[in-house]
Amino acid sequence: MPLLWLIVIVFGIAAAGYILGRARALGSAGGEIRQMHSLPSYYGSNVAMKVLAPSLLLLLIWLVVQPVWINMSVSGMIPEGEIAEGSNLGLVMAEVRRTADGLDAATAAGLMTQTVANGSDPVAVTEGLKDAGQIVTSDLTPAVLSAAQAYRAEQAFAHLVMVIAVLAVAGLGFLWGMKEAHFDFRARNTVEKGIKTLLIAAASIAILTTIGIVLSLIFNTIEFFRLYPAADFFTLLEWAPSFSGRGGSSALGILPLLWGTLYISFVALVVSVPIGLFAAVYLSEYAGPKMRAIAKPLLEVLAGIPTIVYGLFALLTIGPILLAVFGDDGLGWMQGQRAVMTAGIAMGIMLIPFVSSLSDDIINAVPQSLRDGSYGLGATKSETIKQVILPAALPGIVGAILLAASRAIGETMIVVLGAGAAARLSLNPFEAMTTVTAKIVSQLTGDSDFASPEALVAFALGMSLFVITLGLNVIALAIVRKYREQYD
Template identity: 50%
Template sequence: MSTSLLLLIIALIGFIAFLAGRARSFARSGGKLASLHSLPGYHGSYVAIWAMLPALLLLAVWLIAAPIYIDYTVRSSLPEPVQNQGAATVQLALGQVKSVAAGFERLSADELAAIENRSTNMREVLASKGVALAGEGEPYMVQSAQQFNAMRQYSRWLMSAVVLLVSVAGGLYAIRNIDVRFRARNRVERVMLGSLIVASSIAILTTVGIVASMLSEAGRFFTMVSPFEFFFGTVWDPRFAAAGSGGASGQFGLLPLLAGTLYIAFVAMLFAVPIGLFAAIYMAEYASPRLRSTAKPLLEVLAGIPTIVYGFFALVTVGPFLRDISAQLNGLVTGNYQNFIQAQSVITAGIVMGIMLIPFVSSLSDDIITQVPRALRDGSLGLGATRSETVKKVILPAALPGIVGALLLTASRAVGETMIVVLAAGVAARMQLNPLEPMTTVTVKIVNQLTGDLEFTSPQTLVAFALGITLFVITLGLNIYALYIVRKYREQYE
């Protein structure tokens, strides 16, 4: 029985258990719901939880443990000459056995018998079924593959039987507990609280795991390259060394990448902040409710467009437009129709990234402005101030801490952008102040260093983790500072 079908059956059992528990609570109350400690829905949920949760936990453990046990058993049954050649050879042989086992599931009984009798070439038969082997296939692989398939099939059926038995038994046990004074609501809420704790713990542990993995690999990089050279170097030239040379050549200066990251983010914020902030002020203070209900969702649609689409827009439209218009302006002034703005440049990436950031600025700022107490507006207007004076002198100062926090959160979003920079700003790592020339960012170089079939043994690949942890620290600092500002000043106007 497949896992998806088993999950469907467990869900069906849980639904039936819910109805049964609900009906039993009705029966126990004699039609007087006031005599029940908990509503019938809680009793049904309690029975459904017992029918589903233990079975799902057992299924998860089985799906994790069974493959490990089967691999260990099949690996132990491999011939001694194979096992004596080392762990890498054993792992390769196990992988080939699994490929043969997957191919055997697609063969007919006659084809399988022919392979067992060695009357046909196993590699050719499996290739005809879309299974490729690294070699011709050893005779022991047939027996090991059959053992692997037999154990998998037995495990699958045993898992189905045990899981379904646990599901039914859990439901029957829970139904027996249903009574008039049974605290079903407390039990259900306890399970829900535990589920929320597990969900939040998974999110936290995932973040910790990501940071720990990045730190460990970055530590390996700093054993090969000096941290001083990395953090204060002004040249980025991580040449991939030839095979056998040790891979120690190249220069890994972070400053050109950091300068490009901050420069492009700064240009994007220069473009996004005025437009987004003015849009937020208009929608919060001047627009009619009908216009606001239409304009705000339309503006927030920009946030849902994939960044690769913005990259295409920069590459096909914005970049060529700026290049051509610069050539026209240069021709009108000097008579030389040579463009002074390159299609891939800081300003191209900044403008397109700014368009992407407009909904972040406007939506966050709009929410903050609308939270300013109405009494402040009415008091200003009552003293004779105009609406524009009220916005400038009262509302914006009151909302300024929240707006600054929103802008910092938007800046962290700009710092981590990749696809727009790849297509609009190029990959040239340089330190310069001309926004009409190409530059690149940390995220682009992370992609470049990890592109291809590479092993994480040289500084040219491990540097991606050092770049990643650096970018993580920058964005984390911006987020923490934004939250600090919001929390420090928010209560002054509540």
């Protein structure tokens, strides 16, 4: 049974439970609502809740645990001799899963007679899958074929057991709720507790998601460092991945990528912070209501433009302008349209509304009493802004700049189109460079196996970027606390 149909059936049972539970409770009171402890809808909701909550929770847990359990079970069937030198069990299991998917697709298309029906001959099965359009691998060994067949069988059996278990739990919840559908049952209290639990779970999703992201990064980073030396990753000045079948060994040094990330982000902040901050000061302190009503929405339109459009703008407009000024026809510093300055300027334009909008709100939140006190002492408007308003709003402004910096560090499309893909260490802002995020995308696309070092390095890059962003947050928090104590 497809997963979608299973979910539809569970919700159908819950809907029937709501209607029948409400009617049963109302009938037990002889149709007199005043004799019931709770409104009829609470009794129906109680039945629906007891159907949905346990069954969907079981389904979620099952879908998370099942792949891990089957992977552990089938991996024991792979002999150590099957793992070639320079490979690992993860690479072999990836091949097993691909083969199992090919067998599944062949079964769904009715092509098993020309694939698995060829017996245990892996060559015949491979050729059959190729003829059927289900190419899984060019070298299928008997051990991998047996493991793939076992993987496919266990997956089908586990799915059947899951369907039966989820429907059984939904049915038991239906019977439990119907048993409680009596006029003197405190259905309202039960439903309110259930809603409270649901709200707590919803509030915990952000925390659990963060923990899940961090753990996935940590585990995959550890797996990467088992295959590739950590010292080389953090010290090599070269980024030259060599994928399987292309020869050579990979040089996966993060320093060129990290330098490109910080360099382009720095150029973007140099462009966005002064312009955004000056715009915020003008909008909050100088602009009249009519000008503010027009200028602020127009400025915030920049935040709604897709990043791919900024990338095209950088490639087709900013790059040629810079090349005309700093290229061979000008100062001779720039060799091509793709460069750090091209991506940095485009990214800075994109970040202007992040800085200006947040800074404007923060400056407007400064108490008017501070302005009045400054004017009462004879200060001018510009002196009040420089010596009173901006220092008072500094914690919030730092937060706005931090948000812009985080956005710049995580940008990808503008970098790919505007800065190129060259990983190099250089101080010349008119040379092409790349960033960590751009290489994360490139490493997880293409023909590299997901369990290979060239793919797992994306998690190490992501973990490094996470640590850098966390460090920026800690520094900003220290600055905020220092100045907030001064102006509270």
